[in-house]
Amino acid sequence: MKLTKYTHACVRLEKDGKVLLVDPGSFTEDAAFEGVDAILVTHEHQDHLDVDRVKGLDAPIWTNAGVAGQLGELGERVQIVADGSVFEAAGFAVRAYGKDHAIILPEWGVPCENVGFLIEDAVYHPGDSFTRPDRKVHTNLVPISGPWFALPPAVEYARAVDAVQTIGIHDALLSTIGQGMMQRFINADDRPYQQLEPGTTVEVN
Template sequence: MKISKYLHSCLVFEQDGFKLLFDPGTFSFAEGIVTPDMFKEVDAVIITHIHPDHFDPENLKKVIELSGAKLYTNKQVAAETEKLGLHAEVISEGDLSVGPFNLKAISVIHEPLLDNPTPEMTAFVINEKVLHPVDSFEEKLLEHKGIELVILPTMAPFCTELKIADFADRLQPKRILPVHDGFAKEFFLNQRYENYARHSDAKGIKFINIKPIGETVDV
């Protein structure tokens, strides 16, 4: 299984020639560096929640039109995609298969934001190797302590580095793939990720300083 990053929280998982796209949101497309054409060969798309940095209606529609990919999401997002003429298979908690991927869907609570309603949000365990908590640090996610890799939000208005590091320290994954960083300048990103890497190394966790566009990690 390969995971490729396309700015912020936009990820492509690939296995046996099947490509699964997560959260192509507005932050990924904002500067025109990432375009819908890059995802014309994806087979399926998952949207984890309705926030625009994870869900970009206009560009999602382009991706689906180009690729013919099947769309999976929760009820709240599905209500919006129907308005675009895009039918989605609604995900509920539990196990599901998407192509060769075995997924466990977990309903989680988004970390609090200023004057912002809490969205319906779905986290995932992928192939029993990867935890994708999305924008949540709920205690129940720690049931997956020791997992091979966690996709970790590392910058956000809803958290601090101390909170992020505490979650990772308690989860004790073997590796960390950082996301939720699409609004940061490169010099700042490099500085903070050096700090995260030093902290993680001291805890016996490998922090992967992945480049933001198209670089791949094998799991």
């Protein structure tokens, strides 16, 4: 399976000729949307959901009830999932985890729902939370900045998730210096950390 990171929180997964897009937000490059077969959205904030571009695609969407409310006109294209849901999206096996967005200022749209996705029991995207999956994963996507972010729980989350590798996401607010610091904080011998430039593709086994 191929994983391509795009700006901020969006990742694109490709397997057996199918494309799954996760959290295509307002910062996401147009290339990420090409040939998409299915979409997962963790929560309703604009840096994770570009409503207009998602509506312009002919692809089914799996998300929580809060996001579904913003996409109501799409009808049956939108499937509501919650913590514990197990489903298939364009041939990808997916499990849903968690319920709540991390706490930030209420005027910024929190509390709101947030659901993380474990794809093919290999790649875990937590959205804006540090909710942990209940099993070993190959690639753990670790949020490393944002209005709700705090370093100690991020490091604790990265250490607690039993992953082969970690990749930094939710990183558009960081300078090069800040990204380098996160590399130092999160990297571990048994859990190597990668900070990928937008458009970079890696293989996930």
